Amino acid sequence: MTHTPGPWSVFYKHKYNEWHVSVPMAEGSMWAIAPDGIQTDNPEGDARLIAAAPDMLAALKAAVELSDARLKLERRFAGRTPECQAVYDMCAAAIAKADRMAASDRAALKLEIG
Numbered sequence: 001m002t003h004t005p006g007p008w009s010v011f012y013k014h015k016y017n018e019w020h021v022s023v024p025m026a027e028g029s030m031w032a033i034a035p036d037g038i039q040t041d042n043p044e045g046d047a048r049l050i051a052a053a054p055d056m057l058a059a060l061k062a063a064v065e066l067s068d069a070r071l072k073l074e075r076r077f078a079g080r081t082p083e084c085q086a087v088y089d090m091c092a093a094a095i096a097k098a099d100r101m102a103a104s105d106r107a108a109l110k111l112e113i114g
Contacts, residue, residue, distance in 0.1 A: 009022050
């Protein structure tokens with residue numbers, strides 16, 4: 001699954017006292033996500049979190065790829081420490097949630113050391 005690439009941005013509509021998130025569209029235009037504003041208890045924080053999602057997803061994917069590459073290079077080790085594996089699993093689960101991967105595809109993210 002793909003998503004609209006970033007950068008996504010946050011803006012405040014003073015007239016309506018609402019926080020919004022916009023995503024880039026064709027020809028430099030922007031499109032608002034939730035045109036009626038973010039309707040939560042913490043709209044500014046939630047809008048900023050939503051706007052950061054593409055960057056966070058890219059960072060998680062890079063971290064997982066780096067971890068896999070390092071583990072392949074360092075075969076002398078038995079694998080990740082339990083703490084590192086827990087963080088790796090959290091990253092892989094977040095990526096899967098964003099990409100809506102099947103469970104079998106998520107399992108392929110884990111590197112098996114033989």
